[in-house]
Amino acid sequence: MAKFEHPEDYLAAQEPERRARLEEIRAAVLAAAPDGVEEKMLYAMPGVTLGAGKHLAAYAVAKKHDGFYPCSGNVIPALPEITDRFQTSTGAVRFPLDEPVPVEAVTLLVKARLAEIQRSA
Numbered sequence: 001m002a003k004f005e006h007p008e009d010y011l012a013a014q015e016p017e018r019r020a021r022l023e024e025i026r027a028a029v030l031a032a033a034p035d036g037v038e039e040k041m042l043y044a045m046p047g048v049t050l051g052a053g054k055h056l057a058a059y060a061v062a063k064k065h066d067g068f069y070p071c072s073g074n075v076i077p078a079l080p081e082i083t084d085r086f087q088t089s090t091g092a093v094r095f096p097l098d099e100p101v102p103v104e105a106v107t108l109l110v111k112a113r114l115a116e117i118q119r120s121a
Contacts, residue, residue, distance in 0.1 A: 007039045007046030010060075018061050022046070024101040025059045025066060032110035033057075042071065054117050057110055065094040068106060070113040079112060081105075 004010040007026075011019050029048050030037070033056055037048045047058030047069075055071035065087075073090045076082055082105060087094040093109065095102060 003044065004041060007041060010041065010046050014061055018066075021066055021097075021101050022059060022061065024103065025068065025095075025106055028101070028103045028106035029057050029059070029110055032107045033114070043069075045069065047071070050114075050117060056113055056117070057106075062094070065096055066101070068093045068095060068109060070109045072113055072116055075109060075112045075116060079108065082109065 002013060004013065011022055011026075014022060026039075026046065030039075033048055034050075037050055037056060039046065039048055041047065042049065042055050042058040045058040045060040045067075048056045050056055057071060058069040060067045060069075069092050070076065071091075076088050076093060077090060082088060082093060086096075086102075086105070093105070095105075
């Protein structure tokens with residue numbers, strides 16, 4: 001697997017259809033995030049951070065789904081509207097490729113992670 005230094009490089013390396021899906025996820029993350037977030041590579045995936053050590057979310061392609069990672073093990077288990085609808089683990093949500101990008105789910109996950117970060121500040 002290639003190592004990418006910037007989210008744009010990661011996105012540019014994807015097939016057009018997959019890149020379009022990731023761009024939708026990216027746009028939803030940025031729309032739900034506050035002003036001043038920074039896009040960077042997090043754990044070898046494109047992501048968004050609020051600053052020093054405050055990772056908000058990351059996303060990536062996988063063979064059979066798009067992965068979404070709220071950078072916390074507490075967010076996904078607390079959202080039954082996510083766990084009931086998608087295949088999940090403690091730190092990941094798998095968005096099926098045969099369905100449209102669930103923008104509302106991305107928004108919910110980002111806002112839940114943001115609330116978690118704000119509570120811990």
